[in-house]
Amino acid sequence: MALKWRMQCIHMEQIVLMSSKEISIPFDSFYTLDIEGFLLIKLKIFSPVHSFILDTEDKCWKSVFNPSQLQQLKLASNKLFCEYGEACKNMFSVFSKVIKDAKSRKLASIASSSSTSSAAATTAATDPSSSELTLTIKDEEDLIDELWERLAEIGLINPRKHYDLYWLQKTIDHFLNLYRFKVLEWVKNHGSEMDFINRVWTILDQVFDDIRVETRRDNGSVSATFIDNEDRAVAGMAAIAAKVSSIRPDLVLFQNGVEYGVAECGKGDDEEVGKKEIVETSLDCPKIMKSMFLHAALKCDNDEGVTRALQIVGFCHFDLRMKVLVMDNANGYVCRIRSTPQYEISTIPSQMSSGLLPILKLTLRSKLTIQSSIKVVNDYFTPGEDNDPDFQASMDQNKTRLVLPRLQKSPNKKPKKSV
Template structure:
């Protein structure tokens, strides 16, 4: 995973506190980058300060010691993940109202124009709690639950083991298509997925280092403490995790769009020759066609269990 620069890591470490007054003092302490403020250079510093200030309000009100619904947690706690992508050009983190386009493309891959049979209705993609996209290309997602029931909780197992990985695979396949299924490029692609369970969080990464198989790597489970005494030891690793996730997305975007940038930098003769050959087949390259994720079984078509009445069983 990407490494956080030392100056940013040092500033983050200044929030290693264990009480509310010290946290407020660390937030309000004047910094050299305050004036003049350069958004391109110091966005991450400002994002860390803003995140700490929002968490300070929650600790002052004691709201983290109470039970909350999933939506409350997404708005009050996990919103700093949305904001970390604020300096990545063109990227938006959308919640709830948006479904995955990559997932929709997989579900509708066999859809054809009406002829002998009528055209099938277009199926909507999976609706995640967070979709990270740039225009129509998706790079990451998130799934959330309102409470943590242990590592073997039903909702956590389903979202960590099936729901999020499947959506990440759809996004990864879409990225593979964007680079022409070229093997040397596929090896450098990644899609990410956050799993929230109450005040717990972990990050999933999906890539394909060799062959046709995709690999999912997950971080350890991190926790936002309900009391501020453990603020320094537990909050800071979560901030680092969110920053590293952003850099994975940023690096993937730059790599996917690299081909276009290189074409723009060609000299005039190369551009003319490329235009001359634009209608012909390009030279064969080594390609790896990734397998598409399988569709989930339709609940309507699942076989029903045969029910035998007690009277018949006695006979």
């Protein structure tokens, strides 16, 4: 079976390019990339490519595809984030306007101040991001109060009728308190990984409550454990292999035996270039997402319709920064990962529009993406007229199956401790 997948991997149009006939690459370049050092036993350089994962932001593809080809891979099948409701959009607009108005008032005061030079006023007017427009501590405190007052004007929201709006109101109120009492500052400067999780990121977990998704923290992944141990069996040739311990992600999104999302969190050590952040966002998270994808597809008997529609979401939280990964299988046998831009929550309230608000928008859109995947799985299990049980071989005759390549396990480089 391993040899079969290696041979299929050489057929670029079928595997790597997801059946796109518009893109072609030199045979030798991909052969070198995929065979030498990747699928041989030594595995000197381990990568998601081993597991048939094509991360469109992975730098290794820049030497294989040109920019227009990469863009085609990103846009294949045109799967977009789901849109949240108008009520949430209106709330975001209100808060953005309050922040913009506060800056406009600051600009007006600069222009009318007799102590400010005309040159400084001109600079502030032409460049809103200039230092002349920096709000004072008093201005920032007044802005927090004004935002809270606008939030209070909305009144109580019934979570049973408008849960997303309810969550958004509660979450913004939570972050206003983090700004008001300088919590974000001390967490950013002196906080541990657990401080970032407890004080900042867990509030986002609650967005999934109304769709009955369990947000399991510090818990093993059912999918990763299953995929890593699926070869354990009574084969008659050797004893049952020892159970393999799987990676424990920081968050697993679980419902009815299926996992739809994962998160890796941490305290960044070197502003996006630390080893822990690189490994967890570029290797660990994609592999866990692939395990979840394979497990969900297997739960649905590897039905091709389910596999093509399924999407798994990954959250990457490091320090106050967040980006979202989305895995799908647009065509062929490769699982594609697309990434959003990375946003950072500023410790300055007047900069919420460029950090916190986009993160809340991404969280809502990710939730709706997961909700659509849940619907795909649930619809498969909805009884139909042709749902009569039979032998597996007989049932397979009437269905189109798509079995994706397995994960390649990371080589264990840790020396075993002597007993």
